Amino acid sequence: MKSKLARCADQIAEAGSSIVTRLRAGGKLIAFGNGGSAADAQHIAAEFVGRYQAKRKALAAIALTTDSSCLTAIGNDFGFEEIFSRQLEAIGKPDDVAFAISTSGNSKNVLRAITSAKKLGMATIGLSGRSGGELCDTVDLCLCVPSDVTPRIQEAHLLIIHILCGIVENAVVDTGRTSGAMQADVIPGG
Numbered sequence: 001m002k003s004k005l006a007r008c009a010d011q012i013a014e015a016g017s018s019i020v021t022r023l024r025a026g027g028k029l030i031a032f033g034n035g036g037s038a039a040d041a042q043h044i045a046a047e048f049v050g051r052y053q054a055k056r057k058a059l060a061a062i063a064l065t066t067d068s069s070c071l072t073a074i075g076n077d078f079g080f081e082e083i084f085s086r087q088l089e090a091i092g093k094p095d096d097v098a099f100a101i102s103t104s105g106n107s108k109n110v111l112r113a114i115t116s117a118k119k120l121g122m123a124t125i126g127l128s129g130r131s132g133g134e135l136c137d138t139v140d141l142c143l144c145v146p147s148d149v150t151p152r153i154q155e156a157h158l159l160i161i162h163i164l165c166g167i168v169e170n171a172v173v174d175t176g177r178t179s180g181a182m183q184a185d186v187i188p189g190g
Contacts (some may be wrong), residue, residue: 011143012160015125016167018141019097022123023168027095028060030122032084032113036154037101038065040127044099044161052165054173064088064113084113094121098139102126103153105133105144114138127160129153 019029029048031041041063048061064087065071074086088098098117102110105128114135117124126132126139129147136142145156 008143011141012163015141015143016164018123018125019164019168020171022095022097023059025095027093027097028062029097029099030062030064030088030092031099031101032064033101033110034107037103040101040157040161041065047165052169054169056172059168081108081112084109085116088113088116088120092117092120092122097123097125100124100126100135100139101157102135103129103150105130105135111135111138127157
């Protein structure tokens, strides 16, 4: 796993930097995916809003997979392919980051959401596996785990998510007080 992820190191660092830049500009991370990828979307949002390791102010993040009323209403009225794109149309802003997770890179609802995010001027980051699928050709930056085995891809996704959390949190803590939504206010002894 280590050698496979080492190939993604520069892209992971670039993704972390992009997220930090957008958060400093007052944006938020908006994560989404299906099944295990939905759980990963919720995981990264929880780490940002809660904490990863350091006690600090909350970072703006949301997972589009958590509102069952919204998901079922949009799925029923517009189709399952629209469950994320419709939510992005409602809450997405140009300074936000759309964080799309799909092990295959071919989930139609994830791809439609990226199309909506691009129309809104959002940065787009994909977390995928295998060849990256259509997602890698659609997002600004694709973190593609070079494996064809879904459980290995999902395990690597969680590791990448934790690395990104560390990059973002370290940027907040290391800069002390930053502008906008990322003021650190680190609590000593955390």
